Amino acid sequence: MTCSSRGRLRPLGRRIMAVVPPFNFITLHYAYFIVTPLICSIIFWGASTPFRSVAYIDALFMCVSAMTGAGLNTVDLSSLNTFQQAILFALLMLGHAILISIPVLWVRKRAFESKFKGISNKTFCQHHDSYIPPNGESSPAVQRQPLNSDASSSAKASGTTEVTPIDIPSNEAHDDTIQWADDDQVTIGALARAHHHSHLFPNVGVGARPDLNNHPKDAVPTLPLREKDELPRLKGMLRGTQKYFASRGLISRNSQFHGLTPEERDRLGGVEYRAVSFLSIIVALYWLMFLLIGIIGVGGWLEANHPNISRENGLSPFWTGAFFAVSAFVNSGMSLLDANMTALQTNVYPLLTMGLLILAGNTLYPCFLRFIIWAMRCMVPNGPTWESWRITLDFILDHPRRVYTNLFPRRHTWYLLGTIIVLNGIDWAGFEILAIGNKEIERLPAGYRVLDGLFQALAVRSGGFYVVTISELRQGLLVLYVLMMYVSAFPVLVTMRNTNVYEERSLGIYAHDNSDGEDESQAKPGLFMTLVRHHLLGRQDVSTTEASRSYFVHQQLRSQLSHDIWWIALAVLFIAIAESNHFSHDPVNYSTFNIVFEVVSAYGCVGVSVGFPGMNSSFCGSWHTISKLILAAVTLRGRHRGLPVAIDRAVMLPNESLAWAEEEDAALRQEKTRAWGPDRMPVGAV
Structure with missing residues (x-):
């Protein structure tokens, strides 16, 4: 190929790459949730008995609904054969958020192992270079020391992951700003190198600013982060790292470690590696144990006490109970029984057990998981033998968002628990009144x-089951259910956003920070435009206002609400247009409110439906093909609204970019703190 032909192909390749979605966490997540139901829908459709008794659009919708946890069904599940039911059973588990989080932990665990292997190889080379320099003299910039065999052997004996320190001249270690350049984790004095900022999981989500450069190459921390004495205003707001490893570094708000040397960064990576390894096991056991307990408990109870309920629908009692348990744990609401849970409205055990599974599988999963880890920490005995376990569990409890998306600090976990109790209490009270x-x-x-009111309150926000006929409830209660389904993901979502380690960076706030010369050359909005932005548009200038925790929460809520409402409004509009002929013949059952109820239930991945007279399926089962396709797209988008925002430590692989981000954020925050004064410190700056 000639040079001219290669030159013509390069612009074409760049145009193609501009259209192709980026290879990151959310792209992989979407691909998984699109490809898997497509493949399964073909198998589901081909397995119909008799052949083609289920239309392909219904097969596709059922597979998407099961995978996303939406729980809406366009055909009666009891009319499907056992193989088709087994496909839905498998899709319910394959789409569960807890199961999907386990491979992320495994990938991060392997990434840590690869990083430590690379550090070990580099240290080995440095060990030999210190004795045989390439040009006969050791480098004056960085003094490489041989491997400390005593430290290495003690680390192996304690079961900790340890790396070899790279010593640096003392005057550079304490006088120069700590920077992180390329793949060489060294302290740089006068040298200014380009910063390598690539990472595998640059997740983009609602409220993020993907158009901004969140890892600026030229932004260099300008404060000596090691000097505690120069930060009197921060006394009492910063903590040391001695609880996990010996260092002079600091821990500030949202579990950000800064002021660390490369050696201390590696030790921090070792602690994080043990935490991720532990969680990869405990989360998998949590998911498996709750499923097994639910399947055996509900399936066995139904087999022993009310087998006739299932056999009237031509189903096996144990299989029906197992499907109930899995559907409850993944918060889908699909049921093999035509009447859903109404046949069990006077049975205490299945209502309480399935209510617990609904909470454990979704809304209270962070609370349950933190309680288990806290209980394990309380049971760890004192002594040097268990020191590694104590450090690992303490690190997870103190800095959960550095290692897992759905594990939050103590204060936020209590807030989440309180919010869930309040919202479910409102639903319960509304049902009874x-x-x-x-x-x-x-x-x-x-x-x-x-008891039925309590179960319905737990199910209507995410579980998807109904213990009474939804269409027979009061109109005011149905409106309340619409609101609760709409905000179903908000408690966990807002807590996830609020506890992000790179909170400001995920919102693109620090990407606005330019040099002084650039700030002076740029035109600033006048007083009139400032008033318009603040009072009419609700915008705030982050560079001139206090970057408080409430601001971040407000920003995320506003972005999420505006993003959600567009999807719901457009879906309702297009479905109402498509179902116009049905509305003309039956305006009561095809009312706009019923369409809104179904769309919100699908977007919230809840599964509660007002139904349709003469049918055991959801209301959407009577819709046209185009309406079912639109609703399937709504369920896909709704399933992805609770993913982490643009930069989230818990879904990013360990690399020098993360270390740079922490050091840079700390320097910029301290610089702003000095400018603001102690009375204008950001809320929660600890």
Whole structure:
């Protein structure tokens, strides 16, 4: 190939790469949730008995609904054969958020191992170079020392991951700003190198600023981060790292470690590696144990107590109970019984067990997981033998968002628990109050009425089951359910955003920070435009206002709400247009409110439906093909609204870019703190 032909192909290749989605976490997540249902839908459709008794659009919708956890069904599950039911059973588990988080932990664990292997190889080369320099003299910039065999052997004996330190001249270690350049983790004095900022999981999500350079090459920390005495305003707000490893570094807000030497960064990586390794095991056991307990418990109970309920639908009692348990744990709401949970509305054990599975599999999963880790930490005995376990568990409890997306600090976990209790309490109270005068509910005994109200409150926000016929409930209660389904993901989502280690960077705030010369040359908005932005548009200038925790939460909520409402509004509009002929013949059942209810349930991946007269499937089962396709797209988008934002430590691989980000954030935050003064410190700056 000639040089001219290669030159013509390069612009074409760049144009193609500009169209192709970036290879990152969210792209892989979307691909997984699109390709898997497509493949399974073909198998599902081909396995119909008799052949083609289930339309392909219904097969596709059912597979997408099961994979995303939406739980809506366009055909009766009891009419499917066992193989088709098994496909849905497998898709329910394959799409569960906890299961998907386990491979992320495994990938990060392998990345740590590869990094440590590279450090070991580099140290080995440096060990030999220190005795046989290439030009006969040791380098004056960096003094490489041989491997410390005593430290290495003690690290192996304690079970900790340790790396070899690279000593540096003392005057550079304490006088120069710590910077991180290329793949050489060294302290640089007068040299200015380009910063390598690539990472495998640059996740982009709602509220992020993907258009901004979140890892600026030219932004260099300008403060000596090692000098505690020069930061009197931060006394009492910074902590040391001695609890995990010996260093003079500091820990500030949102578990950011800064002021560390390359050796200390490697030790921090060793602690994080043990934490990720532990979580990769405990999360897998959590997921497996709850599934097994649920399957055996509910399936065995139904087999022993009410087998006739399943056999009336031509189903095996144990298989029906197992499907119930898995659907509850993954918060889908799919049921093999045509009447869903209404046949069990006067049975205490399945209602309580499935209610617990709903909480453990989604809304209270961070609380349950943190409680398990906390209990294990309390049981670890004192003594040098267990020191590695204590450090690992302490690190997970103190800095959970550095290692896992759905594990939060203690204060935020309590807030999440309180929020879930309040929201479910509102649903429960609304059910009991608005049930007054409702003959369908009042015919139940008082005790079961209270229990059914509790179960329905737990299920309507994410579980998807219904213990009473939804269409028979009061209109006001249905409106309340729409609101609760809409905000179903918000408690966990906001907590995840609020506890991000790179909080400001994920919002693109530090990407606005330019040099003084650039700031002076840029035109600044006048007073009128500032008032318009602040009062009419609700915008704030981060560079001139306090970057408080409430601002970040407000920014995320505003971005999430505006993003969600567009998807729901457009879906309702297009579906209402497609179902116009149905509305003309049956305006009551095809009302706009019923369409809104179904769309919000799909977007929230809840699964509750008002149904349709004469059908056991969801309301969407009576829609046209185009409407079902739109709703399937809505469920896919809704499944991805709770993913981490652009830069999240828990889904990023360990590299020098993360170390640079922490050091840079700390320097910029300290610089802003000095400019603001102690009274204008960001909220929660610890």
